[in-house]
Each structure stands twice: as structure tokens, then as C-alpha cells.
Amino acid sequence: MRVNSVSRFGGTGISVVADLGRMGLYLLQMIQGCFRMPFRFSEFMRQMSFIGVGSLAVIFFTAASTGMVLGLQGYYSLHKFGADGMLGSAVSLTLIMELGPVLTALMVTGRAGSAMCAELGIMRISEQIDALDCMAIDPFRYLISPKLLAALISVPLLTVLFDVVGIAGGYVAGVHLMGVNPGSYIEGMRSSVTNHDILLGTVKSFVFALLIVWICTGRGYLVHQIKGAGFGARSVSTVTTQAVVLSSISVLIFDYLLTAILL
Amino acid sequence: MSESAITFKDVEKSFVKDNGSRQVILDKVNFSIPAGKTTVIAGGSGQGKSVTLKLVLALMRAESGQIMVAGDDITSIRGGKLKKLRTRFGVLFQGAALFDSMSVFDNVALPLRERTRKSEAEIKKLVLESLEQLELLGHEDKFPAQLSGGMKKRAGLARALQLKPEIMLFDEPTTGLDPVMTQEIYQLFARTQAQIGYTSIIVSHDIPKVFNLADQVIVLHNGNMDVFPSPEEIQWSQKTHIKEFVKTTMGEIYQSHLVE
Ligand SMILES: Nc1ncnc2c1ncn2[C@@H]1O[C@H](COP(=O)(O)OP(=O)(O)OP(=O)(O)O)[C@@H](O)[C@H]1O
Ligand SMILES: [Mg+2]
Numbered sequence: 088m089r090v091n092s093v094s095r096f097g098g099t100g101i102s103v104v105a106d107l108g109r110m111g112l113y114l115l116q117m118i119q120g121c122f123r124m125p126f127r128f129s130e131f132m133r134q135m136s137f138i139g140v141g142s143l144a145v146i147f148f149t150a151a152s153t154g155m156v157l158g159l160q161g162y163y164s165l166h167k168f169g170a171d172g173m174l175g176s177a178v179s180l181t182l183i184m185e186l187g188p189v190l191t192a193l194m195v196t197g198r199a200g201s202a203m204c205a206e207l208g209i210m211r212i213s214e215q216i217d218a219l220d221c222m223a224i225d226p227f228r229y230l231i232s233p234k235l236l237a238a239l240i241s242v243p244l245l246t247v248l249f250d251v252v253g254i255a256g257g258y259v260a261g262v263h264l265m266g267v268n269p270g271s272y273i274e275g276m277r278s279s280v281t282n283h284d285i286l287l288g289t290v291k292s293f294v295f296a297l298l299i300v301w302i303c304t305g306r307g308y309l310v311h312q313i314k315g316a317g318f319g320a321r322s323v324s325t326v327t328t329q330a331v332v333l334s335s336i337s338v339l340i341f342d343y344l345l346t347a348i349l350l
Numbered sequence: 351m352s353e354s355a356i357t358f359k360d361v362e363k364s365f366v367k368d369n370g371s372r373q374v375i376l377d378k379v380n381f382s383i384p385a386g387k388t389t390v391i392a393g394g395s396g397q398g399k400s401v402t403l404k405l406v407l408a409l410m411r412a413e414s415g416q417i418m419v420a421g422d423d424i425t426s427i428r429g430g431k432l433k434k435l436r437t438r439f440g441v442l443f444q445g446a447a448l449f450d451s452m453s454v455f456d457n458v459a460l461p462l463r464e465r466t467r468k469s470e471a472e473i474k475k476l477v478l479e480s481l482e483q484l485e486l487l488g489h490e491d492k493f494p495a496q497l498s499g500g501m502k503k504r505a506g507l508a509r510a511l512q513l514k515p516e517i518m519l520f521d522e523p524t525t526g527l528d529p530v531m532t533q534e535i536y537q538l539f540a541r542t543q544a545q546i547g548y549t550s551i552i553v554s555h556d557i558p559k560v561f562n563l564a565d566q567v568i569v570l571h572n573g574n575m576d577v578f579p580s581p582e583e584i585q586w587s588q589k590t591h592i593k594e595f596v597k598t599t600m601g602e603i604y605q606s607h608l609v610e
Contacts, residue, residue, distance in 0.1 A: 210449075215448075218441070221436055222464070223434070223436045223437040
């Protein structure tokens with residue numbers, strides 16, 4: 088009984104390490120794949136439209152509501168100290184450095200990451216990826232690099248959109264609803280946001296884009312090797328759930344790490 | 351026999367089941383596939399014919415032994431070299447493995463688009479030509495989900511033949527086709543092989559018809575391969591499982607030769 092549970096523990100440990108190893112190797116292959124020619128420009132554009140354009144509405148909505156809540160909440164806190172003038176600074180810094188990159192990444196994970204994972208998982212279990220291998224068409228170049236590049240470009244752009252819409256939302260809530268002085272909102276923002284803050288937000292959004300594509304496509308691509316995921320349709324659904332959870336958690340962990348390192 | 355395109359040396363393959371026991375698929379098998387000829391692999395369902403083809407393509411790895419393809423051992427090479435070796439192959443999977451988000455036309459055109467520098471006009475001409483041969487003309491805009499089982503097979507066949515490979519692997523090319531279509535596919539095989547001169551391996555249950563194409567026959571049974579240099583010879587075998595196989599697949603007519 089005891090030996091059994093020890094061996095089960097050991098077995099789980101081994102499969103976790105093996106899984107990490109495969110994901111690490113996958114990351115390398117994915118990055119190499121981006122440098123292989125010919126690049127699939129039309130597929131890249133399709134992914135840009137799927138990840139980028141397709142996410143506009145949800146990003147717009149999330150940003151507007153987040154910005155407005157920040158405006159109200161910030162006003163409530165700052166007003167207690169008579170610091171209404173700091174509202175613009177508080178809202179914009181929070182959005183640019185934290186909430187913009189993080190919430191954008193979470194939205195893109197839910198919308199596009201899950202779709203990428205399911206797509207690759209289905210291609211794997213129906214031998215379509217084997218077929219690519221057999222035709223000597225590199226699946227990393229063919230399937231994955233367009234997704235990676237599209238995400239690396241569109242996620243930072245979506246983040247910028249998030250920031251802008253969020254700050255405008257904060258303006259509406261603070262200035263129009265709560266009666267903060269418009270000049271001080273703008274001025275507070277202008278004087279406190281530095282290039283470094285914007286750089287931090289941008290670096291974050293690049294890293295998040297890489298994480299999302301790595302984890303989501305990787306889980307799908309490796310679905311047949313993931314222990315305990317089961318087989319067939321169920322394995323794809325299990326792995327898609329895993330991908331969304333893992334990629335959201337890693338976004339949050341890396342958010343903390345990057346803030347701690349770069350702030 | 352002429353030089354060999356593929357050689358299996360002491361190849362072992364088994365799967366570990368969930369309960370820890372092993373299922374042996376290939377038990378130290380040795381055989382070679384002659385270049386430019388057709389080899390038919392026969393054997394009951396679940397004996398490991400598809401697995402054998404996957405070993406040749408290095409989609410699965412053997413536990414031990416060597417599989418030599420054009421002087422390279424495919425069980426030990428990886429990466430760029432493996433990719434290069436695979437350019438020699440054309441493959442029809444048992445389940446066709448069409449790209450299900452692409453139309454039939456795009457599926458068949460894919461190898462030409464990705465692996466050659468042909469113009470789109472040339473590609474269109476080639477693709478429509480082979481779709482016509484396989485009676486798929488008029489269906490080129492359909493997606494795999496909108497095809498019948500036999501049509502999928504034929505589309506997969508059209509795709510596999512596009513690059514005029516040196517070695518063709520067909521996993522049950524005629525399963526799910528009607529007898530007329532089956533006959534036409536066999537004629538197509540004979541024609542294209544005469545044209546291109548490829549080595550072909552056909553896994554098939556369509557016995558004895560497929561024997562018309564065969565130069566060599568391999569019967570897979572319980573992890574062992576019995577190699578027959580010609581389809582006729584299979585009838586003279588004294589092994590009980592081969593006799594049984596001949597009797598059930600080819601019928602008594604062939605047996606009567608033996609009795610004489
Ligand atoms: N990935 C795998 N994991 C475990 N067992 C497998 C795997 N692939 C195949 N097998 C087993 O190997 C054996 C041979 O399978 P294979 O697909 O090669 O059969 P086959 O000879 O092609 O049969 P059929 O004529 O029905 O296509 C089967 O018992 C199958 O269950
Ligand atoms: Mg099979």
C-alpha cells in the first residue's frame with residue numbers, strides 16, 4: 088500500500104518533469120519555426136484578423152467598464168484625502184502597467200488561445216499533423232509560426248487599445264459623473280506616466296503573447312503525449328481546459344515577476 | 351531480387367497496455383522491400399500493418415532493430431535529416447488524414463504549393479487532372495466533412511500522388527470503394543508505377559484482387575512476417591496459419607492446386 092502510493096507519487100513526478108521537458112523543447116521548436124521560409128503570409132493575416140480584429144469588441148467592452156470602475160473607485164478613495172486631482176494619474180498608471188496587459192492577455196487566452204489549442208488538438212488526433220510531417224511540411228512553420236507572430240503583434244496593439252479606452256472610461260466616470268476637474272485629470276496623467284511605465288506595459292504584453300501561444304498551441308500539439316488526458320474528443324477538451332487555466336495562471340505569475348524585476 | 355528500398359533488421363515493436371502487460375506487434379522481424387516493385391502487406395485486422403507503415407515513416411519508433419531507407423537508419427535520425435528522408439515518401443493514411451478545414455482542391459494542391467515552385471495555373475491544371483482520374487471532378491470545392499468515405503480515400507490518394515514520390519505507402523487504398531472504382535484504382539496504380547517507377551507498399555484486405563499488382567507478398571501474423579517472393583507462392587506454403595489465410599481469403603479454388 089505504502090509502496091504503491093510512493094510509486095504513484097514518483098510516477099506523477101516523472102510525468103510532470105517529462106511534460107515540462109516536452110513543453111520546453113516545443114518552445115524552442117516554435118521559435119525556430121518562425122525563421123523557416125517560406126513564411127505563410129496569408130495565414131498570418133488570417134490569424135491577425137482572428138486574434139486581433141476579432142478581439143476588438145471584447146477588449147473595448149472590458150476596457151471601458153474597467154476604466155469606468157477605476158474612475159469611480161479611484162475617486163471614492165482619493166476624495167477621502169482631498170486628492171481628486173490624482174485621479175488621472177492613478178487610473179492611467181494602473182491601466183498602463185497592470186490591468187491593460189493582464190486583462191488583454193486573459194481575454195485573448197479565452198477567445199483565441201482556447202481556439203488555437205482545440206484546432207491543433209483535433210489536427211493531432213485526426214493524424215493531420217502526421218500527414219504534414221510525412222509531406223515534409225514543417226508543422227511549426229506551417230501552423231504555428233503564423234499564430235505566434237500574429238499574437239506578438241496584435242496582443243500589444245490590443246493592449247494599447249485597452250489602455251486608451253480604459254483611460255477614457257476613467258475620464259467619463261471621474262470627470263462627467265463625479266465632477267473631477269478635466270484639466271487636472273489630463274495633467275495628472277501627463278505628469279506621472281513615464282516612458283519607463285509604458286515600456287513595462289509593452290514588455291509585459293509581448294511576454295504574455297508568447298506565453299499564450301506557447302501554452303495553448305503546445306497543449307494542443309502535444310495532446311497525444313499528455314498523460315491522463317484520455318483519448319479522442321475528450322482528450323482535446325481536457326487539454327483545452329488545461330491550456331486556458333495554465334496560460335491564465337502563467338500570465339498572472341509572470342505579471343508579478345516582471346513587475347518585481349522591471350519596476 | 352533487385353536492390354531493396356527499405357530493409358527491416360530485427361525490428362521489435364510492442365505497446366505497453368494500461369495494466370502493464372506488453373502487446374508485441376513485431377517480434378524481431380526481417381524483410382526487405384525491393385525497389386521499384388510492389389509489395390502487398392496482408393494480415394488480419396489489428397495485426398500491426400498500419401503500425402509497420404508508421405515505423406517506416408518514423409511516426410512511431412521501434413524498441414530495437416534498424417529500418418534502413420536509402421542507406422539511412424530511420425530509427426535513429428531526427429530533425430532536418432528525417433525531414434529530407436520523408437520527402438521521398440508519399441503516404442495514404444488509413445483514415446485519409448485530409449486537412450478538414452481545407453477544400454478538396456486545396457488539400458490536393460497543398461504538397462505542390464508547399465514543396466514545389468510551380469505557378470498557381472500549373473498547380474490548378476495538375477490538381478484537376480488527378481481529380482478527374484479519380485472521378486472527383488465537380489467535388490473540388492467540397493470540404494472533407496462533406497465527402498463520403500470512399501471519396502475521402504480518393505482525395506487522399508490524389509494528394510499522395512502529387513509529388514511523384516520514390517516510395518508510396520498505401521494503407522488500405524480501396525477499403526470503402528465499390529468494385530468498379532477499386533478496379534480503376536488498381537489500374538491507376540499500375541499506370542502511375544509504370545510512369546514514375548516508384549516502390550510501393552500496399553496494405554490491403556482486398557485479397558486476392560490486389561495480388562494482381564503484387565511482386566512480393568508479406569503476411570503479418572502474431573508478430574511475425576512471412577515473405578513470399580510472388581503471390582503464387584503463398585499458396586504452396588505449408589504453415590497452418592498461411593493455409594488458413596489462403597483458404598479464407600482466396601477460397602477453395604486455389605486450395606485445389608495444392609491437393610493435386
Ligand atoms: N498508439 C497505439 N497505442 C497502443 N496500441 C496501439 C497503438 N496503435 C496501434 N496499437 C495496437 O497495435 C495493434 C496493431 O494496430 P494496427 O493499426 O497496425 O492494425 P492493422 O493491422 O493496421 O489493422 P487494420 O487492418 O484493422 O487496419 C492493434 O492491436 C492496436 O490496438
Ligand atoms: Mg490498419
